[in-house]
Amino acid sequence: MNSFKIREIQPKDNQEVATVVRKVLVEMGVPKIGTAYEDKSLDDMHAHYEPSGMAYFVVEEDGRLIGGSGIGPLTGEEGVCELQKMYFLPEARGRGIGAEMMTKCLDFAREAGYRQCYLETLPYMEHARKLYARSGFKSLDRAMGDTGHYNCTMWMIRDL
DSSP: OOSEEEEEOOGGGHHHHHHHHHHHHHHTTOOSSSSGGGOGGGGGHHHHTOSTTOEEEEEEETTEEEEEEEEEEOTTOTTEEEEEEEEEOGGGTTTTHHHHHHHHHHHHHHHTTOSEEEEEEOTTOHHHHHHHHHTTOEEESSOOSOOSOTTOOEEEEEEO
């Protein structure tokens, strides 16, 4: 049995989620500008993901958050959602949590009526890219939509 659970974000999770995301980004050496690090939504993820067609899920273990991921519409692309802010602390990695989270997010995206799911990442996030490929994502030659994450230089998409 898993010692973790995946659930929708709650207002009380906001600060902890922002801390997890920023901590992982710093650990990975991600630029603080032009990436999720500077997104205003990080400070109130619950409210940001409240509208229809959006959801953010957290991974909770022993009363603390160890990761999360969300789905939201890709600005400028009809019928396409974006896998957003999928980050896990070191203790969550290599345990199948990312695969379970991916299933949860893609199931939500299908139910919300999206036809495709897009994501942006960085070349040195190799483990994440392997998970995306195993989950059916294919590389793109250019960015789609308008995420504002101009420092993310790898783009992937999959049909739902």
